[in-house]
Amino acid sequence: MADRKLILPDRRRRRLITGLGAIGATAALTGCDSLSRNEQVQGFLNNTQWLTRYAQRLAASRQSLAREFDKSMIAETFRPNGTTNPSNDGYQQMAANNFIDYRLKIDGLVDKPGEFSLEQLKAMPSRTQITRHDCVEGWSCIGQWTGAVLGDVLDQVRPKDSARFVVFHCADNTYGGPVKYYESLDMIEAYHPQTLLAYGLNGADVPVANGAPIRLRAERQLGYKNAKYVMRLELVDSFKTIQGGMGGYWEDRGYEWWAGI
């Protein structure tokens, strides 16, 4: 009986279907751009990253390693992206002196704030790994990184229990803009065994184009997390008050803080 009812208002149904289809198509074509500019929509869509983080943290253990590759896979030139030569005088002077004056400051929620010279970082136990760098744009590049394990460095400054994130403050003004690049990792990624403060690339010092003298390697995250020209680590319980408050230069510009995918 229900079947009978289905056929009766056929002409009206056809008009309705055609009408709805036309409205839907028009809305889809014109609506998505205005939706994309709506802050609430942006916030909603951006928030699915926390679901992704939760799911990926379930799938990947704290210690699960990024794949390491054979020497033969190393790219001839490691493709630089973002800033390739910070133009400010402070950085230029330091680079001219071969970074002898470089000091990595570590402060914030730590018991023993400190400064580390390049010498001191190189004197610590090192790790060398041939890994794949995955840019958010879609390309990949393989390089051999050598550096101090970030977890070891953090142990020396003794993070307080309230520390939840490590914020990496950098020397470069991205694209010559007014603000300095910065990034942040939570303590799980910061203490991952492959997370390095890297000073070596392919057996030599990290070139300026790739982040000299110190570049972060967070191998389970996309390229923009791997901050170059790292000058200062700040341990915080929240990054809400730093720059745009989203935990990183690109995060402040709509990219996800969780850069695992």
Place this chain on the structure above:
Amino acid sequence: MTESKDVSSPPRADQSAAGHAVIKRHGWATRAWHWLNAVCLLVLLMSGLQIFNAHPALYWGDTSHFDSPLLTMGAFRGPDGDPQGAVRVLGHQFNTTGVFGLSDLNGEPTQRGFPGWATLPSTQWLGMGRNWHFTAAWIFVPSLLAYLLYTLISARRRRMIFPTGGQLKSLPATIWHHMLFRFDHKRDYNGLQKLTYILVLFILLPLMILTGLTMSPTMNAAWPWLLDVFGGRQSARTIHFICAFSLVAFFVVHILLVLVSGVFNNLRSMTSGGYRIKQPRNNSEHSARG
């Protein structure tokens, strides 16, 4: 309720043809799922093209061999000095000005892979494209997995999707009939339909999801076998792209067949559920089928 009235009233054009019956072809869950998928897949495709435009090139293997891509889209100056859009595939170059490589965006010729009308958002905005993509994926993937699981465990759905021996044997005839645009309107899907749905549901869509996950550095650490199965992150990205356009091809054929094999009957079956078939009405049978 209205059975007696129906019998006594003069027959209408729609129901008078002898040997036709209207069955309930799709339940509400299938219909809702279908349209949810339609929206999700459109968002996934268009935001995917936005993401692709951030680096409009494809490679094979673990990493990007920038000097030997499989495919690139870009703009360059032609012999007359005017900018041209081009697609290069395996060393062959095609002039695609206006569509790929170089197209008008808000009235300005712009260098980009796919044109603005095909991407979400229309202008270059990778961060927003990613947000759309992953949100749509979070809606699409769980509902697909639930559907596939249900299809595998329900005997009724297995009958609906998996072809019978007879259907497989008459496959050449079915293909021939489709080429002649002769369509049978029966209660069940035909063999060709079933094989197509199996290809899409059990091969293409799972491949999309798995190759998508293979591009995630965290998933590479969690499930390193993904890299072995697909031959590396860049291969996975290329397969993701190829599968996406296989789905576009499915969509084009799907729409074409919906149009030529009785557009309103088909649309009705996917909106209110009713579908007219060439078969006498038999109440007991379709009530059993739900």
